[in-house]
Amino acid sequence: MIPRIYIPGDSGALALGAEKVAKAIAKELAERGIEAKIVRNGSRGAYFLEPMIEVATANGRVAYGPVKPSDVKSLFDSGFLTGGHHKRWLGAPDKIPFLAKQTRLTFARCGINDPLSLDAYKSLGGLKGLQNAVAMAPADIVKQVTDSGLRGRGGAGFPTGIKWKTVLDTTSERKYIVCNADEGDSATFADRMIMEGDPFVLIEGMTIAGIATGATKGFVYIRSEYPHAVATMNKAVEIARKAGVLGVNVLGSPNAFDMEIRVGAGAYVCGEETSLLNSLEGKRGVVRAKPPLPAIQGLFGKPTVINNVISLASVPIIMDKGAAFYKDFGMGRSRGTIPIQIAGNVRNGGLFETAFGLTLGQIVDDIGGGTATGRPVKAVQVGGPLGAYFPRALFDTPFDYEEFAKRDGLIGHAGITVFDDTADMLKQARFAMEFCAIESCGKCTPCRIGSTRGIETIDRLAAGIEPEKNLALVTDLCNTMKFGSLCALGGFTPYPVMSSITHFPEDFKPASARVAAE
Amino acid sequence: MTMQPASTEIASRTAAIIQELKGLEGPLLPILHEIQEEFGHVPQAALPVIADGLNLSRAEVHGVVTFYHDFRARPAGRHVLKLCQAEACQSMGSDAVAAKIKQLLGIGFHETTRDGSVTLEPVYCLGLCACSPSAMLDGEVIGRLDDEKIDEILAEVRS
Numbered sequence: 061m062i063p064r065i066y067i068p069g070d071s072g073a074l075a076l077g078a079e080k081v082a083k084a085i086a087k088e089l090a091e092r093g094i095e096a097k098i099v100r101n102g103s104r105g106a107y108f109l110e111p112m113i114e115v116a117t118a119n120g121r122v123a124y125g126p127v128k129p130s131d132v133k134s135l136f137d138s139g140f141l142t143g144g145h146h147k148r149w150l151g152a153p154d155k156i157p158f159l160a161k162q163t164r165l166t167f168a169r170c171g172i173n174d175p176l177s178l179d180a181y182k183s184l185g186g187l188k189g190l191q192n193a194v195a196m197a198p199a200d201i202v203k204q205v206t207d208s209g210l211r212g213r214g215g216a217g218f219p220t221g222i223k224w225k226t227v228l229d230t231t232s233e234r235k236y237i238v239c240n241a242d243e244g245d246s247a248t249f250a251d252r253m254i255m256e257g258d259p260f261v262l263i264e265g266m267t268i269a270g271i272a273t274g275a276t277k278g279f280v281y282i283r284s285e286y287p288h289a290v291a292t293m294n295k296a297v298e299i300a301r302k303a304g305v306l307g308v309n310v311l312g313s314p315n316a317f318d319m320e321i322r323v324g325a326g327a328y329v330c331g332e333e334t335s336l337l338n339s340l341e342g343k344r345g346v347v348r349a350k351p352p353l354p355a356i357q358g359l360f361g362k363p364t365v366i367n368n369v370i371s372l373a374s375v376p377i378i379m380d381k382g383a384a385f386y387k388d389f390g391m392g393r394s395r396g397t398i399p400i401q402i403a404g405n406v407r408n409g410g411l412f413e414t415a416f417g418l419t420l421g422q423i424v425d426d427i428g429g430g431t432a433t434g435r436p437v438k439a440v441q442v443g444g445p446l447g448a449y450f451p452r453a454l455f456d457t458p459f460d461y462e463e464f465a466k467r468d469g470l471i472g473h474a475g476i477t478v479f480d481d482t483a484d485m486l487k488q489a490r491f492a493m494e495f496c497a498i499e500s501c502g503k504c505t506p507c508r509i510g511s512t513r514g515i516e517t518i519d520r521l522a523a524g525i526e527p528e529k530n531l532a533l534v535t536d537l538c539n540t541m542k543f544g545s546l547c548a549l550g551g552f553t554p555y556p557v558m559s560s561i562t563h564f565p566e567d568f569k570p571a572s573a574r575v576a577a578e
Numbered sequence: 579m580t581m582q583p584a585s586t587e588i589a590s591r592t593a594a595i596i597q598e599l600k601g602l603e604g605p606l607l608p609i610l611h612e613i614q615e616e617f618g619h620v621p622q623a624a625l626p627v628i629a630d631g632l633n634l635s636r637a638e639v640h641g642v643v644t645f646y647h648d649f650r651a652r653p654a655g656r657h658v659l660k661l662c663q664a665e666a667c668q669s670m671g672s673d674a675v676a677a678k679i680k681q682l683l684g685i686g687f688h689e690t691t692r693d694g695s696v697t698l699e700p701v702y703c704l705g706l707c708a709c710s711p712s713a714m715l716d717g718e719v720i721g722r723l724d725d726e727k728i729d730e731i732l733a734e735v736r737s
Contacts, residue, residue, distance in 0.1 A: 075706050075721030107708035246664030249705040277603075284611075284648055285704050287717055320602075323611060325646035328702060342606030342632075344645040360603065401707065404669035409708030432670070441665055445702075475707065479669045491668070495702065501645075 063096040063141045066114040066121075068171065070103035070256050071288040072249065077128065078111035084132040085113075092136060102257020104171035105411030106158045114153055117143040123150040158408055158427065163389060165397045166374045167413045170257040176295055178303055181260040187305065189379030193268045194313035201272035202228055205375060207383035209395025213250075214240055214331075214368030215443065215472040215548070217394075217461045220375075223365060226355035227273040230363040235275035237266050238340065238359055238366040241282040241289070242324050242331040245444025247403040247475030251369035253411055255282065255289035258373075259296035260305075263319070265372035267310055268379055269365050270317035278319035279359070280369075281336050284326055293321045328499035332547045333366045335501060346501045347547045368473070370399060389415035394460040402428045404441075404477035421455030424478055435480035439564065441488075443472025445495050446552035448559035449479075449488065468559060470552070485564035490518040492556035496549060506541045507550025513537060514557065524570030531561070531568060585623035591616055592624040596631035606632060606642055610649055619650035654697040655690040657735040660714040663700040666707035675711050675723050676700070682732055696735040
């Protein structure tokens with residue numbers, strides 16, 4: 061048997077030098093005259109171990125990481141092709157604690173094989189959900205998804221099945237499935253990982269959505285900051301078309317479905333669904349007022365399912381194993397699993413898929429291992445740039461849509477950024493306003509003007525000018541933005557601002573008072 | 579520096595791109611991306627051609643081009659260095675990294691060095707948030723920026 065060496069081609073691994081490692085291994089193989097096959101897999105998501113390479117041995121896979129190009133010679137000398145011991149030896153990848161503790165449903169295949177091998181996809185259960193779906197009535201597929209309890213993983217948490225039902229029940233000669241892959245929130249990379257590491261699961265999920273709602277055309281709108289994801293998805297769509305997964309007869313059934321990959325152009329607001337639809341139509345990415353709902357009048361005025369990547373990529377397992385199987389995971393009204401992305405100043409950063417219900421403290425301290433700098437955790441921002449900053453005092457909050465809402469936070473796209481005690485929360489609050497000002501589409505006044513006035517007011521606070529008056533002004537402004545903005549950009553910017561003020565009041569005292577206190 | 583193409587040449591190459599892509603549903607963004615790929619920016623001379631080809635007003639085309647951060651009004655430097663400035667990277671010191679690079683290059687964000695070697699831009703998230711602070715140099719991703727990696731980047735853009 062020719063040895064197989066797996067080296068991730070995921071952009072996170074590439075950013076940490078996977079390409080140099082791959083070249084060094086290829087060179088070493090040539091010099092030593094060893095025949096081996098290098099497979100470029102996705103990432104399993106343990107970024108603190110990337111670049112993590114794996115070799116297939118007689119006793120299963122053995123992982124090594126984080127591998128540097130300078131480790132390659134000694135890896136060969138240690139006999140890593142047969143699992144030999146080395147300082148980078150990690151053992152069987154499924155036994156690495158960070159990975160072993162996870163419940164991988166959506167990411168079951170991500171990072172294991174060549175993402176563009178349809179055979180490998182099928183060998184690990186791929187296309188089973190779609191095979192079931194083509195034999196079912198659309199209403200039954202929608203019911204299955206509704207019963208699973210799956211809620212939109214993009215952030216809003218709206219029940220996916222109900223969205224689909226609206227589209228199914230709306231009569232039109234043309235309908236669309238739009239996948240929102242404009243993953244702009246800092247701390248999130250789940251969409252990128254699945255598109256780069258298991259693209260067929262997204263294609264399968266979108267095709268099921270098409271069959272369930274009567275839509276025959278899909279678009280994946282990927283942000284331009286993700287060139288690797290764009291390239292992988294384009295290739296995967298081409299392969300799926302050739303294999304008859306996409307086309308006029310999906311898997312030989314009478315159902316037609318095809319899709320196109322589209323690339324955004326650097327506007328954060330296009331992650332908002334109506335703005336994304338405008339952008340796909342070739343317009344300015346300005347937010348639309350709702351109603352009409354996209355499910356009734358969406359892309360080009362036609363009924364449109366618009367779902368996040370992870371929502372759609374979770375559908376195949378639901379259609380394969382059934383609604384009850386999926387619903388069995390989770391807590392309260394948050395059913396199934398959620399890929400938590402642990403990021404920022406954290407020792408064990410990466411993607412951790414698990415059932416809803418872990419506490420924030422378990423995620424940050426036990427799984428994340430605390431800060432990378434080794435200093436105490438001061439704050440964690442949950443849910444991206446529009447999410448609240450939580451102090452350690454709220455670390456008992458369970459990871460659940462409703463529990464976070466109760467504490468004036470949100471789980472959003474499930475990204476968590478960890479900050480150590482050097483973080484200045486006034487600066488973070490100011491950045492939230494600044495980011496809103498840079499990215500506002502300009503349609504509504506609270507967001508367009510409020511964000512700029514917010515920066516100015518926080519600057520006056522920082523300078524110690526009438527602190528009480530300006531603090532009251534920021535609070536009032538946040539209230540206006542929260543209730544007066546058309547979409548989540550202006551409407552949720554108050555979350556990071558107000559949570560910083562509420563939980564870290566000492567950072568908002570005038571600089572002179574802060575110095576005096578120290 | 580490469581020679582700027584004449585406006586008649588821009589018009590004819592733009593027309594060819596429109597011809598190729600106008601069959602798509604919602605073709606404007608794909609066309610603009612292709613034009614930027616072709617010319618390195620979206621030249622003013624291309625706008626009336628697009629407006630004509632897609633039956634839009636020039637104002638509409640101008641509105642779309644200027645809405646999106648990606649479309650450039652003028653060519654960038656030979657290299658484009660994007661530094662992530664979003665929260666996850668902030669938590670790992672992206673401010674200090676940006677300050678150092680700005681100082682070493684002698685330019686700020688949205689500026690190009692006088693010799694045309696590099697354009698520096700902020701970016702809000704590259705999806706490398708577990709490998710912060712991160713950057714993108716000419717489409718290549720770089721994570722966990724430290725002094726050594728900054729030196730490598732600068733050596734590359736200056737060569």
